[in-house]
Amino acid sequence: MANVATLFGTLWPANRKRFRLLVLAFFVLLSSTLLFFRDYSPFQEWNSSLNHHLAQPRPSNEDLPAPLISTFTVTAPPHVQTQAVTVTVPDPVVFSLIMWSHNSAVEGALLIKTILMYTSSPTEFHIICDQEARDFLQGRLALLTSPLYPVKVRFYQPTLQSMMDRVNREGSLRSDHDSGIPGLMKLFIHEILPSSIKKSIYVDTDAIFISDPTLLWNVPLKPTTAVSMSYHPDENSPMWHNASKICSCVMLLNLEMLRQVRLMDSNSYHVVKDDSYPSALSPPAFRAMYGEPDQNGYLNVKLGDQGYWWAIVENRPDIFEPLSFDFEVTSCLMDTYSTGLGDDGRSEDDELPRQSHTKGTQQEGILIRPKLLHFNCLYGVDVYMEWDGWSNPEEYVTKRWGPAVSYHHGYKWIWLNQGVQSRTGRMVDVRTLTNVEFADLQFAREYAIHAS
Ligand SMILES: *[C@@H]1O[C@H](CO)[C@@H](O)[C@H](O)[C@H]1NC(C)=O
Ligand SMILES: *[C@@H]1O[C@H](CO)[C@@H](O)[C@H](O)[C@H]1NC(C)=O
Numbered sequence: 001m002a003n004v005a006t007l008f009g010t011l012w013p014a015n016r017k018r019f020r021l022l023v024l025a026f027f028v029l030l031s032s033t034l035l036f037f038r039d040y041s042p043f044q045e046w047n048s049s050l051n052h053h054l055a056q057p058r059p060s061n062e063d064l065p066a067p068l069i070s071t072f073t074v075t076a077p078p079h080v081q082t083q084a085v086t087v088t089v090p091d092p093v094v095f096s097l098i099m100w101s102h103n104s105a106v107e108g109a110l111l112i113k114t115i116l117m118y119t120s121s122p123t124e125f126h127i128i129c130d131q132e133a134r135d136f137l138q139g140r141l142a143l144l145t146s147p148l149y150p151v152k153v154r155f156y157q158p159t160l161q162s163m164m165d166r167v168n169r170e171g172s173l174r175s176d177h178d179s180g181i182p183g184l185m186k187l188f189i190h191e192i193l194p195s196s197i198k199k200s201i202y203v204d205t206d207a208i209f210i211s212d213p214t215l216l217w218n219v220p221l222k223p224t225t226a227v228s229m230s231y232h233p234d235e236n237s238p239m240w241h242n243a244s245k246i247c248s249c250v251m252l253l254n255l256e257m258l259r260q261v262r263l264m265d266s267n268s269y270h271v272v273k274d275d276s277y278p279s280a281l282s283p284p285a286f287r288a289m290y291g292e293p294d295q296n297g298y299l300n301v302k303l304g305d306q307g308y309w310w311a312i313v314e315n316r317p318d319i320f321e322p323l324s325f326d327f328e329v330t331s332c333l334m335d336t337y338s339t340g341l342g343d344d345g346r347s348e349d350d351e352l353p354r355q356s357h358t359k360g361t362q363q364e365g366i367l368i369r370p371k372l373l374h375f376n377c378l379y380g381v382d383v384y385m386e387w388d389g390w391s392n393p394e395e396y397v398t399k400r401w402g403p404a405v406s407y408h409h410g411y412k413w414i415w416l417n418q419g420v421q422s423r424t425g426r427m428v429d430v431r432t433l434t435n436v437e438f439a440d441l442q443f444a445r446e447y448a449i450h451a452s
Contacts, residue, residue, distance in 0.1 A: 092122040092152070093217040096189045096200035096253065098129070100182035103382040105133035107205035109140045110385065114209040114408050116416050121214045122150040126193050126200065128185055129155055134432065143413040144428050146421045152429045156192055158436040166191070166438045169266040172286065172293035173308070174301070186248055186305040187282075190258040191439035198256040204249040204374070206384045207328075208408050211371035216327050219252060224318055226257040227309070231322035234360040235333065240302040241289060243310035249374055250328040259439065261319065263312070266440035272447050282308070285315035325363045329370040331397045332377035333357075337368050340400025373401055385409050 095115065099108040108127075115123060127137065134155050141153060163181050166188060167173050173184060185192065189202060201216055221228055229251045237244040262269070265280035289311035290298040301307035313320045329336050338356040348367055358364045378387040378397070389395040390402055419427060437445075 089149075090121045090214065091217075092124045092150075093119060093213050094124045094126065094197060094200045095213075096126045096128070096193055096197075096202050096255075097205070098182055098185055098189075098202075099127055099133040099137070099205060100130050102132040102136055104205050105129065105136040106383050107385070108133070109137055110409055111203060111205055111207055111209070112137070113140070113411065113413060113416070115213050116144070116147055116151065117408070117411065118209050118212045119149060119214060120212050121217070122152070123213075124152045124154070124197075126154050126156065126197065128182075128189070128192055129157060130160075130182075131157065138430065140413055141428065141430055144416055146417045146419045146427055148416075148419040150427050150429070153431070155430075155432040156436050157432060157434050158192065158438075162436065162438070166266075166440070169268060169440060170264055171267060172283075172297045174297040180304075183304045184308075186251075187264055187308055188438065189253060190255040190263065192436055193255060195256075195259065195439070198254070200253050200255055202248075202251040202253055203372070204376070206376055206378075207250065207372055207374040208405070209372050210404060210408075215371060216250075216252065219323065219327075221252065221254065221321055225321045226254045226261060226263075226319040227313075228252040228321040228323045229309070229313075230325055230328040230330075231313075231320075232334070232357070232361055234357070241300065241307065241310065242314075243303045243307045244333065246306065246310055246313055247328055247330065247374075248306040248309045249330075249376065250323065250372060252323065257319070264440075266438075268440040268444040271444065281316065281319075282312055285311045288315050322362050324366075325358065325361075325368050326371045328372060328374050329368065330374040330376060331401075332374070335396065336370075336373070336400055339368060339370060341403060342400075373404065375401075375405070 093115075097108060097111070099105045112125060127133075129137070134157065137153075137155075141151075144151065160181065163185060167181060167184055173187075186202060189200065193200070201213065219228065229249075230247050232245050232247075235244045236242065260278075262278050262280040263282055265283050269277065269280065286293075286298055286301075286308065290301055290307075293299075301311075303310075325337060329339070334357045337358065338354055339351070352365070352367050355368055358366075358368070375384045375387075375397070378384045378389060381387050385405060390398055390405065392398060393402075395402075
């Protein structure tokens with residue numbers, strides 16, 4: 001430019017200064033026009049409206065008000081041939097998960113990733129975890145900057161001692177299972193999460209979604225139902241007291257009702273002599289199935305928390321509803337109902353008779369459309385993705401689902417950043433709560449304050 005100006009300046013030396021100004025003005029005009037066209041798009045108004053909406057601060061305290069249901073209408077500019085669009089942001093889908101140890105978080109992170117891959121709703125994760133698990137999860141979550149829907153994560157870090165103390169306050173529980181004390185926390189989720197969380201989906205870490213989790217969230221339950229999980233009345237297992245007839249690995253929990261019926265007992269409740277509070281629901285159920293506990297607790301309870309859930313489900317069928325097998329296609333005992341990837345053109349009439357392990361269940365004659373895959377009973381490793389069998393093409397699970405595991409496992413977290421980058425609001429809101437107080441202690445504390 002300098003050379004050109006010099007050239008013209010040489011030709012018209014008197015006008016050199018004015019000419020430079022002219023050239024400058026021309027470039028300013030050109031670049032602002034270019035900027036205008038680059039940024040202009042008919043959807044910009046819609047976009048900014050959506051951005052504005054998504055940027056609204058989400059309730060920040062732990063006592064969330066009623067679920068967020070918002071509807072807003074945005075109108076396209078007049079020259080765009082579209083109708084007004086109504087965008088409804090649905091309720092958040094709420095998960096309560098337990099991840100104790102690094103390995104458990106490695107599996108659980110994959111579960112969370114698949115939830116975010118398929119969801120059409122905002123998501124809340126309430127994760128009961130230890131420091132190792134939280135460290136790993138925070139690393140993955142840091143990669144998530146602009147998901148399609150808002151994500152809220154709350155880590156609850158009770159100490160191992162506080163969990164053991166809660167189990168002891170029940171008085172008769174013990175665990176035979178690898179998952180130990182943290183695994184037993186599946187019976188206490190409603191006591192750890194704040195009472196403002198009224199419903200949640202619980203999933204074990206060794207599972208992945210292959211469908212929108214909103215479908216599971218929206219499964220209609222009877223008003224009397226406190227818990228729903230898959231139910232296999234055809235599974236006879238005398239050595240486990242038939243506890244394998246259910247799987248407490250995927251549960252839709254009505255937390256509000258579990259609190260109302262006081263699912264688990266505590267000696268904190270016994271000090272209060274007040275008939276307006278119900279006695280805990282589970283002790284009669286545990287006794288009916290396992291007999292009187294001795295000084296070490298109930299005998300013969302197998303499969304950890306599942307043995308206790310089984311006693312509850314058997315004794316109180318009124319608060320239980322079976323869940324469609326779609327939501328727990330399991331590699332353990334059920335051979336994933338003999339369905340899997342491949343032959344994508346197969347008809348429903350052709351698929352139904354190939355389905356196995358449904359005879360005598362509520363799923364008999366009803367097609368399973370897999371929505372969640374559960375990779376349990378893949379023994380010999382701490383992290384199921386590292387199972388030797390995945391490299392053996394003769395393994396049935398590998399034939400049916402191996403590619404699904406490698407696809408979801410390999411899918412990069414940064415690919416989840418498919419949404420708008422919000423300038424003001426946080427699309428990913430992660431916080432930790434270290435002072436976890438179980439509801440029975442909270443009750444005792446509040447009652448004491450009340451009484452004094
Ligand atoms: C939409 O909004 C985002 C965030 O403000 C911005 O980065 C993006 O360029 C906008 N897209 C369009 C098409 O205007
Ligand atoms: C287990 O279930 C079978 C029926 O499937 C029943 O006959 C048996 O009595 C049950 N056993 C226990 C311990 O509940």
